[in-house]
Amino acid sequence: xxxxxxxxxxxxxxxxxxxxxxxxxxxxxxxxxxxxxxxxxxxxxxxxxxxxxxxxxxxxxxxxxxxxxxxxxxxxxxxxxxxxxxxxxxxxxxxxxxxxxxxxxxxxxxxxxxxxxxxxxxxxxxxxxxxxxxxxxxxxxxxxxxxxxxxxxxxxxxxxxxxxxxxxxxxxxxxxxxxxxxxxxxxxxxxxxxxxxxxxxxxxxxxxxxxxxxxxxxxxxxxxxxxxxxxxxxxxxxxxxxxxxxxxxxxxxxxxxxxxxxxxxxxxxxxxxxxxxxxxxxxxxxxxxxxxxxxxxxxxxxxxxxxxxxxxxxxxxxxxxxxxxxxxxxxxxxxxxxxxxxxxxxxxxxxxxxxxxxxxxxxxxxxxxxxxxxxxxxxxxxxxxxxxxxxxxxxxxxxxxxxxxxxxxxxxxxxxxxxxxxxxxxxxxxxxxxxxxx
Amino acid sequence: xxxxxxxxxxxxxxxxxxxxxxxxxxxxxxxxxxxxxxxxxxxxxxxxxxxxxxxxxxxxxxxxxxxxxxxxxxxxxxxxxxxxxxxxxxxxxxxxxxxxxxxxxxxxxxxxxxxxxxxxxxxxxxxxxxxxxxxxxxxxxxxxxxxxxxxxxxxxxxxxxxxxxxxxxxxxxxxxxxxxxxxxxxxxxxxxxxxxxxxxxxxxxxxxxxxxxxxxxxxxxxxxxxxxxxxxxxxxxxxxxxxxxxxxxxxxxxxxxxxxxxxxxxxxxxxxxxxxxxxxxxxxxxxxxxxxxxxxxxxxxxxxxxxxxxxxxxxxxxxxxxxxxxxxxxxxxxxxxxxxxxxxxxxxxxxxxxxxxxxxxxxxxxxxxxxxxxxxxxxxxxxxxxxxxxxxxxxxxxxxxxxxxxxxxxxxxxxxxxxxxxxxxxxxxxxxxxxxxx
Numbered sequence: 001x002x003x004x005x006x007x008x009x010x011x012x013x014x015x016x017x018x019x020x021x022x023x024x025x026x027x028x029x030x031x032x033x034x035x036x037x038x039x040x041x042x043x044x045x046x047x048x049x050x051x052x053x054x055x056x057x058x059x060x061x062x063x064x065x066x067x068x069x070x071x072x073x074x075x076x077x078x079x080x081x082x083x084x085x086x087x088x089x090x091x092x093x094x095x096x097x098x099x100x101x102x103x104x105x106x107x108x109x110x111x112x113x114x115x116x117x118x119x120x121x122x123x124x125x126x127x128x129x130x131x132x133x134x135x136x137x138x139x140x141x142x143x144x145x146x147x148x149x150x151x152x153x154x155x156x157x158x159x160x161x162x163x164x165x166x167x168x169x170x171x172x173x174x175x176x177x178x179x180x181x182x183x184x185x186x187x188x189x190x191x192x193x194x195x196x197x198x199x200x201x202x203x204x205x206x207x208x209x210x211x212x213x214x215x216x217x218x219x220x221x222x223x224x225x226x227x228x229x230x231x232x233x234x235x236x237x238x239x240x241x242x243x244x245x246x247x248x249x250x251x252x253x254x255x256x257x258x259x260x261x262x263x264x265x266x267x268x269x270x271x272x273x274x275x276x277x278x279x280x281x282x283x284x285x286x287x288x289x290x291x292x293x294x295x296x297x298x299x300x301x302x303x304x305x306x307x308x309x310x311x312x313x314x315x316x317x318x319x320x321x322x323x324x325x326x327x328x329x330x331x332x333x334x335x336x337x338x339x340x341x342x343x344x345x346x347x348x349x350x351x352x353x354x355x356x357x358x359x360x361x362x363x364x365x366x367x368x369x370x371x372x373x374x375x376x377x378x379x380x381x382x383x384x385x386x387x388x389x390x391x392x393x394x395x396x397x398x399x400x401x402x403x404x405x406x407x408x409x410x411x412x413x414x415x416x417x418x419x420x421x422x423x424x425x426x427x428x429x430x431x432x433x434x435x436x437x438x
Numbered sequence: 439x440x441x442x443x444x445x446x447x448x449x450x451x452x453x454x455x456x457x458x459x460x461x462x463x464x465x466x467x468x469x470x471x472x473x474x475x476x477x478x479x480x481x482x483x484x485x486x487x488x489x490x491x492x493x494x495x496x497x498x499x500x501x502x503x504x505x506x507x508x509x510x511x512x513x514x515x516x517x518x519x520x521x522x523x524x525x526x527x528x529x530x531x532x533x534x535x536x537x538x539x540x541x542x543x544x545x546x547x548x549x550x551x552x553x554x555x556x557x558x559x560x561x562x563x564x565x566x567x568x569x570x571x572x573x574x575x576x577x578x579x580x581x582x583x584x585x586x587x588x589x590x591x592x593x594x595x596x597x598x599x600x601x602x603x604x605x606x607x608x609x610x611x612x613x614x615x616x617x618x619x620x621x622x623x624x625x626x627x628x629x630x631x632x633x634x635x636x637x638x639x640x641x642x643x644x645x646x647x648x649x650x651x652x653x654x655x656x657x658x659x660x661x662x663x664x665x666x667x668x669x670x671x672x673x674x675x676x677x678x679x680x681x682x683x684x685x686x687x688x689x690x691x692x693x694x695x696x697x698x699x700x701x702x703x704x705x706x707x708x709x710x711x712x713x714x715x716x717x718x719x720x721x722x723x724x725x726x727x728x729x730x731x732x733x734x735x736x737x738x739x740x741x742x743x744x745x746x747x748x749x750x751x752x753x754x755x756x757x758x759x760x761x762x763x764x765x766x767x768x769x770x771x772x773x774x775x776x777x778x779x780x781x782x783x784x785x786x787x788x789x790x791x792x793x794x795x796x797x798x799x800x801x802x803x804x805x806x807x808x809x810x811x812x813x814x815x816x817x818x819x820x821x822x823x824x825x826x827x828x829x830x831x832x833x834x835x836x837x838x839x840x841x842x843x844x845x846x847x848x849x850x851x852x853x854x855x856x857x858x859x860x861x862x863x864x865x866x867x868x869x870x871x872x873x874x875x876x
Contacts (some may be wrong), residue, residue: 032740036597043664044596045778140594146741148594155593156586157476158482159761226481281849283726285747295745302758303584307733309723322742323597335773340483388774399781412579 001268003077014047014344015330018084018109020075020100021091022055024115025141028319029090034065036323039303046330052078076099086329089113089321098122103136105129110329112322114141117206120215120231123222125221134338138325143216144169144294146317148324153223153298162224164264166436168289168295169216171312173208173239173259177277178290181247181256187240199292199313209238210259210275220296221273221279225265227347229273235352237276246431249362251401253388255279257426258285260436272350277362323381329352352412359385360404361417363426374425375401382416384408398427404435444521452485456522456547458513458538460493463503463552463579465502466757467528472503474761476837481864485777488768499709517542521583524767526760527551536560543567543575544795549769552579552759555644558669561660565593565779572776576763581654582607582732584760586754591661598738600662602702604874605734609640609664609750610645611677611697615715616728619685625678637730647676647698648713655699659711659732663703665785668712673790675714684869687800687840691826693717694725698874711787715875717798791849796825796873798842801853801864805835813839820854822846836865842873 016109017033019026033050041047052070055061061071066421074076079087079100087104091097097118105113106129113119119126119139130137140150144167153162168174172194179190191208194200206212218231239259250257264272287308289295294312299305311317327416335363372391379386388404405413413432420426455471457464465768471488479485490508494501499509506658510516517525517538525542527549529535535556542549542566551557557564557577578588582605591600606612610632617628629646630720632638644650656669688695695715700712718725723745727733732750749755803809810829817824826842843851853871858864 039599146738147744148590151594152586152590152746155766156762158765159470159478159758161477180688210480216742244606254819260807283722286722287725288726297747300584300758302761303755304749304752306585306746308590308744308746309735310744314742317741320595320597320738323740324462324594327596328593331775332773335768335770335775337773 016051018052018078019088020054022060028315071250083228105133105135110136112138112325116142116215130339130341141321145312149308163299165298167260170213171292210236210243213275221263227342235274270348361430363401364398454489456490457526458492460498464528466753530630543571545572548574550576550763554580554653558656567836568777568779583750587746601737603736604700608651609730648674651713658700664782708786736786757759799868800838802836821850
């Protein structure tokens with residue numbers, strides 16, 4: 001009863017929002033707030049008012065429900081407005097997004113952002129600003145779009161020590177790999193198709209080279225293991241070198257190829273973080289995550305493995321994730337809950353050579369006596385033991401030999417490949433792919 | 439800054455917990471709080487103290503870390519203790535759990551419970567008590583054990599209208615069906631194996647007949663559609679009649695059989711709610727959810743399909759889910775957030791005859807001219823069109839004929855089966871199974 005009285009006065013207070021950036025997600029958010037305001041008031045008891053939007057490109061205002069909303073080109077005026085409770089940053093990129101967020105926190109605002117690159121690369125000063133001011137940062141939309149994985153980690157798995165997680169965090173790559181698998185298309189063709197459908201940018205580099213996935217991995221690893229992660233030091237391979245033959249080989253043996261982010265906390269506390277294409281057995285939960293969808297599988301010491309799945313990108317899923325943060329922060333502000341950000345010790349990363357995995361390699365081998373023996377001999381001497389070797393019948397030389405290894409150290413595999421190349425057993429460097437087990 | 443000052447005073451307040459019931463989950467929770475108290479204090483800034491436990495069976499106290507914890511046999515004394523903030527009910531069943539929860543709310547406590555049967559069947563007076571007192575009810579552990587699906591629905595998908603959801607909500611049934619599929623065992627054998635491993639109770643009725651699944655469906659449907667659902671009126675079939683032949687037939691055509699809960703809001707507002715075994719294509723996300731695992735797939739109008747997966751039961755996952763509620767409620771109490779429970783209009787359920795699905799049926803047919811024609815003729819006249827018919831070569835009569843239909847009305851299928859039986863085209867009632875598409 002005591003609590004009731006205190007709350008009554010604040011119950012109907014409106015949360016006033018300042019939105020910076022009316023691109024795809026920002027425009028989608030403006031429409032979403034307009035569409036859902038009354039249902040959110042009814043169900044969540046918070047009244048959201050979009051007070052001001054900041055956008056330089058006038059064309060982007062068109063068609064948006066901005067009646068009664070102030071429009072400005074000056075982000076700082078929005079940030080300084082004492083009537084604004086929450087600043088939503090949706091311009092992306094490092095600059096000036098970072099200084100906007102910092103300024104907003106310093107002005108006592110809560111902040112919502114979907115800016116994974118920023119938090120992965122320049123997060124520390126923002127967390128510090130949040131700790132100083134008490135303003136909360138919401139970044140659910142930065143990872144896996146509409147899938148509430150950050151909320152799941154922070155609240156749902158509370159009390160769990162996270163042992164590992166891995167997942168498919170980039171919809172563009174997953175779409176390309178799914179298309180290659182479905183149609184036999186080359187990487188270049190599948191990429192073109194993705195661009196035509198709007199699933200890949202004109203310059204797709206950050207998606208296909210794994211950097212975007214590594215951004216998200218850095219954010220999730222920080223939350224999972226309470227360590228500051230240096231994004232630059234995350235091992236990373238993209239999908240650009242995946243060939244239709246890799247996919248066909250994998251398929252024939254019952255595997256799908258996915259770009260995965262992998263994170264594990266080892267005994268002693270060092271973190272294994274890596275982004276690369278990997279083979280997943282076709283009955284693996286993640287093997288059937290197709291198209292632009294994302295999924296993460298997380299193991300907590302208490303709950304065991306849990307997984308979250310859904311659309312990783314796109315206007316509506318991402319805007320919905322931003323909205324879930326806005327509501328969450330509005331509820332917390334009403335209740336006087338402050339930032340619970342923290343700075344953590346710096347993560348110690350496991351050197352890539354020390355990591356272990358199963359591997360598959362595709363060698364193009366001259367079809368003459370002794371070559372096969374030399375190849376498998378080098379692997380064996382380097383401590384890489386094979387679980388299967390497959391040479392397809394082929395009339396022309398060189399012929400493909402696909403090997404699958406038992407669990408081996410990355411360092412041993414690299415050493416073996418180097419030796420195989422040095423001794424000219426094969427002419428072309430093989431594609432080395434890791435195999436994740438269920 | 440203003441907010442900071444107000445919070446400081448409360449920051450270090452301890453949340454005192456009274457726990458009723460030290461069975462598997464309750465005992466697990468006592469251990470978990472003991473194990474995780476300091477990490478939760480550090481990360482979540484709430485200090486949890488298990489103040490009192492109530493248990494009648496002294497044997498259950500053994501081996502638990504109850505140093506400094508008051509032990510009582512009188513639940514009401516625990517509930518009346520003004521120093522207790524949260525009451526955790528883990529005795530299960532309708533009585534006296536319901537009156538304990540009601541009394542706790544009336545005494546100004548927040549309540550955490552994993553009691554799905556209670557909330558599905560007698561939830562209304564508890565929600566009313568929560569609305570009156572402001573005490574919050576946490577029931578994350580009631581559905582899907584350690585998988586944060588209720589939190590996902592309530593917070594992660596905020597602003598979404600839920601269009602439908604379906605999932606595997608009972609680990610016992612999923613274990614039995616997985617074993618039948620993996621080994622070819624009969625239902626009875628697989629059930630026995632589940633009992634030996636502790637995955638099924640001595641009396642497995644509530645699990646295998648679908649009642650437990652329907653309890654969880656009722657709870658999720660209420661949260662998804664904001665309607666009060668009458669548990670008794672949910673259509674329900676269990677897994678008791680599933681035969682190895684059903685599973686083999688499904689497998690041959692690329693399907694797995696799972697017990698699913700299905701919920702959809704139709705235009706006009708009526709709800710389609712049903713629990714039954716169903717065929718899922720082998721590439722369907724849920725088809726690879728095996729053993730005691732659970733998964734739910736939810737479609738929101740904004741985010742599209744999202745899915746949550748993990749262990750549906752067991753001491754540690756369930757205790758972890760209870761703990762996530764305890765922390766959530768402790769944070770809210772510190773901030774003065776009150777219950778946001780609501781009572782909703784009563785759900786109108788779609789009559790089962792009006793629902794639509796694809797179906798598969800296995801008829802045992804006398805191997806003589808005209809029978810096949812008669813069978814398919816009746817189906818056609820009832821408006822059930824077939825997508826495939828398969829008759830296995832067989833020396834003995836009767837021979838199995840397995841048909842798969844296009845989308846059809848349940849009423850038409852029932853009418854056709856009735857007519858087929860009336861005309862004695864087959865001797866034995868066929869097993870009718872629904873097919874869910876991805």
